[in-house]
Amino acid sequence: MTLPFAIIAGLTVGSAIAAVSLRNLVHCALSLVLTFAGLAGLYLQLNAEFIGFTQILVYVGAVSILIVFAILFTRSTEPKDEPSTVTPWIGVAVAIGTFLTMAVSILGSPVSRRAAGPMGEVSVKTLGQKLMTDYVLPLEVMALLLTAAMLGAVIIAMREKEAK
């Protein structure tokens, strides 16, 4: 385990904890941005440059802005964060149990002791060529899904105005 990995991993996990535990929703969204940026750094460390920059564009750029807008739209008359009706310790205990199960199986598995092999011919160019040849059908389905999701989101969010 190298020092850059330890720094980025600590930052990512710490900001993820802040993103789900802070009381102020805007602070949560900003911590989430830090988590997404840290994950992009981990992708860059794993030689996945294109995915790392896609992560920055889509998550740090678009999804976090969407979340901030949703927070601003829904908090005008909202009272201060109310105490939850069920005790939160059940959820935390479930999460810790899940983590311990996964950690035991990761550390016990022979797969996790593999070393990184040579990279071979991997570049954005080959990625684009594969997208346009082997993966062209999933790409088109994805385009259709994104169009449908965008139209659906606009129609869901606009319906109230039409009724008036």
Next chain:
Amino acid sequence: MSPLSGYLLVSAMIFCIGLAGALTRRNAIMVLIGIELMLNAANLNFIAFWRFSDTPETQTGLMFALFSIAIAAAEAAVGLALIIMIYRHFRTANVDKVEDMKG
């Protein structure tokens, strides 16, 4: 600790933090943030397993992560539109207060 298990442990930690957030927070936006964290943890697993596989030049893990990011973006857009709609209808984003269909 080997490099791959380090990445897998970080991914498991982020997944469980997202799970804890989705289970304990009552604001619908916080539940969605937890789900986003879980999706990102899965993406980190795809990339880590791709990098440490025998044939990284096939780029299968990269493709899967790329499509997963696109689906997560669509999911976030529709989910936040639904939350805004629920807020307009019920005047609250608290998932415990939305109980019209409770039997």
